[in-house]
Amino acid sequence: MLPTLVGAAILVFFLLRAIPGDVCEVRLAGSGLYVDEAEIELCREKLGLAKPLIAQFFDFITGYFTWDLGDSMWTGKPVTEEIGIRFPLSLQVAIMATVVAVVFAIPLGAISAIKQDTWIDYAVRTFSIAGIAMPSFWLGILIILGLLIGTQHFFGTPWMPPIDYVPLYEDPLRNLSQLIWPAVATGYRYSAVATRMTRSALLEVLREDYIRTARAKGMIEKIIINRHALKNSMLPVLTIIGIEFAFLMGGLVVTEQVFNLNGIGKLFVESVQAQDFAMTQQLVMLVVLIALLTNFVVDLIYAWLDPRIRYG
Amino acid sequence: MKKSIFKMFVMATAGLVFALTGVLSASAATPKRGGILNFVVGSKIPSYDGHIESTFGMIHPIRPFYSLLFRVNPDNPADPTDFLCDVCEGSVPAGAKGGTEYTFKIRKGLQFHNGAPLNAHDVKATFDKIVFPPEGVPSNRKAMFRMVDSIVVPDDHTIVFTLKFPSGAFIPAMGMPFNFIYSKKDLDDNGYDWHKKNINGSGAFIFVEHVAGSHVSGKRNPNYHHEGKPYLDGFKAISAPKMSIRLQAIRGDRAAIEFRGFPPKARDDLVNALGDKITVQESDWNCALMFTANVRRKPFDDPRVRRALTLAVDRYEASQYLANIAIVKTVGGIVFPSHPLAATAAELEAMPGFSKDIEASRAEARALLKEAGADGIEFDFNNRGVDQPYKVVGTWLVDQWRQVGLKPIQRVQPSPQFYATLRKKHDFDVSVDFNCQSIVNPIADVTKFLCSAGNHYSGCENPKLDEIYGRLLRAESQDQQRVIMREFESEAFDTGGTALTLWWYKINPHRSYVKGWKIAPSHYLNQSLDQIWLDK
Numbered sequence: 001m002l003p004t005l006v007g008a009a010i011l012v013f014f015l016l017r018a019i020p021g022d023v024c025e026v027r028l029a030g031s032g033l034y035v036d037e038a039e040i041e042l043c044r045e046k047l048g049l050a051k052p053l054i055a056q057f058f059d060f061i062t063g064y065f066t067w068d069l070g071d072s073m074w075t076g077k078p079v080t081e082e083i084g085i086r087f088p089l090s091l092q093v094a095i096m097a098t099v100v101a102v103v104f105a106i107p108l109g110a111i112s113a114i115k116q117d118t119w120i121d122y123a124v125r126t127f128s129i130a131g132i133a134m135p136s137f138w139l140g141i142l143i144i145l146g147l148l149i150g151t152q153h154f155f156g157t158p159w160m161p162p163i164d165y166v167p168l169y170e171d172p173l174r175n176l177s178q179l180i181w182p183a184v185a186t187g188y189r190y191s192a193v194a195t196r197m198t199r200s201a202l203l204e205v206l207r208e209d210y211i212r213t214a215r216a217k218g219m220i221e222k223i224i225i226n227r228h229a230l231k232n233s234m235l236p237v238l239t240i241i242g243i244e245f246a247f248l249m250g251g252l253v254v255t256e257q258v259f260n261l262n263g264i265g266k267l268f269v270e271s272v273q274a275q276d277f278a279m280t281q282q283l284v285m286l287v288v289l290i291a292l293l294t295n296f297v298v299d300l301i302y303a304w305l306d307p308r309i310r311y312g
Numbered sequence: 313m314k315k316s317i318f319k320m321f322v323m324a325t326a327g328l329v330f331a332l333t334g335v336l337s338a339s340a341a342t343p344k345r346g347g348i349l350n351f352v353v354g355s356k357i358p359s360y361d362g363h364i365e366s367t368f369g370m371i372h373p374i375r376p377f378y379s380l381l382f383r384v385n386p387d388n389p390a391d392p393t394d395f396l397c398d399v400c401e402g403s404v405p406a407g408a409k410g411g412t413e414y415t416f417k418i419r420k421g422l423q424f425h426n427g428a429p430l431n432a433h434d435v436k437a438t439f440d441k442i443v444f445p446p447e448g449v450p451s452n453r454k455a456m457f458r459m460v461d462s463i464v465v466p467d468d469h470t471i472v473f474t475l476k477f478p479s480g481a482f483i484p485a486m487g488m489p490f491n492f493i494y495s496k497k498d499l500d501d502n503g504y505d506w507h508k509k510n511i512n513g514s515g516a517f518i519f520v521e522h523v524a525g526s527h528v529s530g531k532r533n534p535n536y537h538h539e540g541k542p543y544l545d546g547f548k549a550i551s552a553p554k555m556s557i558r559l560q561a562i563r564g565d566r567a568a569i570e571f572r573g574f575p576p577k578a579r580d581d582l583v584n585a586l587g588d589k590i591t592v593q594e595s596d597w598n599c600a601l602m603f604t605a606n607v608r609r610k611p612f613d614d615p616r617v618r619r620a621l622t623l624a625v626d627r628y629e630a631s632q633y634l635a636n637i638a639i640v641k642t643v644g645g646i647v648f649p650s651h652p653l654a655a656t657a658a659e660l661e662a663m664p665g666f667s668k669d670i671e672a673s674r675a676e677a678r679a680l681l682k683e684a685g686a687d688g689i690e691f692d693f694n695n696r697g698v699d700q701p702y703k704v705v706g707t708w709l710v711d712q713w714r715q716v717g718l719k720p721i722q723r724v725q726p727s728p729q730f731y732a733t734l735r736k737k738h739d740f741d742v743s744v745d746f747n748c749q750s751i752v753n754p755i756a757d758v759t760k761f762l763c764s765a766g767n768h769y770s771g772c773e774n775p776k777l778d779e780i781y782g783r784l785l786r787a788e789s790q791d792q793q794r795v796i797m798r799e800f801e802s803e804a805f806d807t808g809g810t811a812l813t814l815w816w817y818k819i820n821p822h823r824s825y826v827k828g829w830k831i832a833p834s835h836y837l838n839q840s841l842d843q844i845w846l847d848k
Contacts, residue, residue, distance in 0.1 A: 075358060273726065
């Protein structure tokens with residue numbers, strides 16, 4: 001884990017600074033208003049951008065040892081505070097999308113495998129291929145437009161989901177009425193991938209000798225599927241779920257914009273646009289950390305699902 | 313007889329109906345109290361300090377918490393010369409002592425949201441921070457106050473600004489919406505950085521919360537100094553960077569208004585979807601889209617080539633057709649079109665690139681290019697990766713230049729890289745450029761055309777422009793200013809590297825229940841929200 005984190009830190013730091021422009025240009029000259037060049041230089045000095053690159057890198061790295069991850073170059077507020085505001089929303093959407101995906105993917109994938117080459121299988125495969133082919137942000141746009149047009153048509157007044165976040169514990173109804181739509185939009189694509197993986201993994205397991213043996217000794221099909229086949233086919237599905245979950249935590253860049261969600265993905269876009277190096281660096285490191293932790297958790301679940309797997 | 317009685321009856325009935333209608337419409341125009349105004353903002357807040365920030369992303373949500381010394385008339389913001397006192401009393405003073413002394417009387421009984429009194433010392437502390445900041449303290453617009461010599465407070469309710477020379481740029485600069493009045497005590501006790509992260513104003517609304525990336529909310533200030541205002545109980549400024557979200561938010565009534573502006577297509581979509589539930593206000597915008605030729609590079613060091621670039625552009629046709637798809641419309645010179653200092657149509661037509669005979673202009677452009685040995689050249693055209701209006705106008709410019717045989721290759725870059733090219737690297741032949749100012753202050757705004765200005769990117773050298781500008785800055789009467797402005801404009805167009813395309817056009821479709829707000833020629837102006845009420 002550590003070498004990956006160090007490598008990511010070096011890469012993100014130097015790659016960001018290889019891009020022309022900086023936050024002071026965007027902040028003070030971006031609106032086209034009159035700006036004094038001395039003010040831009042003053043801004044650079046205050047943000048530490050005038051220091052040599054190696055000194056900036058040293059500040060960045062030592063921040064991890066002093067638990068001072070720095071301040072956003074755009075707002076001046078601590079990076080941890082800025083991320084802390086957005087993290088619960090991204091986490092909730094990721095969890096909801098995962099729930100949507102799992103609820104659909106495992107039963108559909110299993111039915112599709114069991115009813116292989118029947119109309120049910122074809123229907124599930126069509127549904128899942130459509131989900132893979134359809135970008136979730138595009139589905140999101142369709143959902144918003146569909147809600148606006150549909151409600152205006154049927155009720156006379158257009159309705160769209162709320163565009164500002166309220167935590168679940170404050171107003172559950174308003175929270176869910178905002179987040180259910182992006183969860184469905186991203187969960188559909190996510191479930192499509194997982195459905196196809198469940199189907200092919202289960203088909204492979206169903207062809208194993210021990211399944212044939214179970215059937216030969218007259219075991220009930222339901223028990224064969226649920227107890228012996230499904231559990232063993234879950235390893236690749238779990239990998240997919242893990243990867244997708246990690247992706248959702250930082251990768252919902254466009255979908256968060258489409259639904260105006262104040263999450264990590266939107267912050268990512270805004271930070272990159274504003275050349276806010278401090279924020280972008282820490283966001284990249286956060287996403288790398290989440291990906292590593294998710295992989296670690298998936299590895300632990302592997303061992304639980306398949307007792308033959310042992311980590312030395 | 314019967315006919316005349318009938319006629320009188322009909323007239324009386326009509327009169328009664330007319331009178332009743334008048335009464336009803338008058339009562340409909342009476343502001344209603346209460347309600348929360350939700351509006352969307354397409355940009356982010358860097359800090360809360362108006363003295364150093366320059367984005368409307370800060371002005372729209374934060375300006376309602378602060379007062380200004382004076383402001384554009386909220387009921388007549390379209391007039392760029394109509395100013396009204398905010399914390400000052402009476403009318404905005406004219407300059408005494410040959411236009412070098414401005415004395416403002418400050419209202420009595422004013423207070424900040426924390427209960428501290430507001431008087432002339434606070435106004436002085438504010439303008440000292442803006443005009444004479446200590447070393448190392450940023451003040452983004454201090455150059456606009458270079459004419460100010462001293463600021464003196466003879467008593468608690470009087471403040472006097474003494475100028476080094478009379479200047480027509482002083483009053484508009486003082487009315488800029490960024491000049492938030494801060495408490496002297498806050499500055500003294502907490503330092504000059506305190507207002508970046510804290511708010512203590514005296515505006516129509518009191519700060520409630522800011523959830524970064526989500527929203528800013530404010531509640532009614534019961535001690536606001538404009539009697540009876542504000543009408544709203546509060547407001548919520550919701551951050552929504554995507555234009556489609558801002559548009560759909562108004563359609564779905566998640567927000568009632570967006571104060572920056574939408575393109576024509578968005579306006580039409582909203583009107584088609586909602587009919588009379590949408591009201592549209594439109595205005596010329598104090599932003600001009602331009603292009604700048606890099607005179608450091610051949611063949612753009614040749615004034616004939618630069619002149620050909622501007623002659624090739626048909627601004628009048630663009631005004632008709634481009635205005636249907638982009639937020640640009642009005643043909644104008646270097647001064648905001650409806651300002652008294654702006655060129656008249658006849659004056660404009662006499663300038664290169666503004667003739668209505670486009671064929672003759674293009675023939676001249678081709679001849680100039682041939683003469684300069686630059687006919688048919690391929691060149692790099694730097695543009696900003698923002699649709700409205702940069703990419704739309706940039707694509708149109710490519711077509712215009714092709715009409716005289718030039719071959720521009722458009723390079724669209726994200727904003728930071730676009731600025732790096734324009735301001736630091738200078739690795740462009742021609743670039744899209746723009747001049748977008750908050751308050752209409754032509755004498756300050758035209759500094760963009762000075763070769764020596766920090767925000768002029770052509771790399772040209774022209775001391776004559778500085779000399780003319782020096783006279784313009786000191787000209788006392790508007791007549792004098794007008795004559796010198798024409799001289800400046802002519803010199804800038806003849807020799808400079810920057811040329812105008814069209815002035816932007818501001819379109820604000822909003823929910824019809826939003827009343828009392830009037831469109832201004834800038835998205836920075838008229839944002840105190842104190843005159844807005846909801847007819848729900």
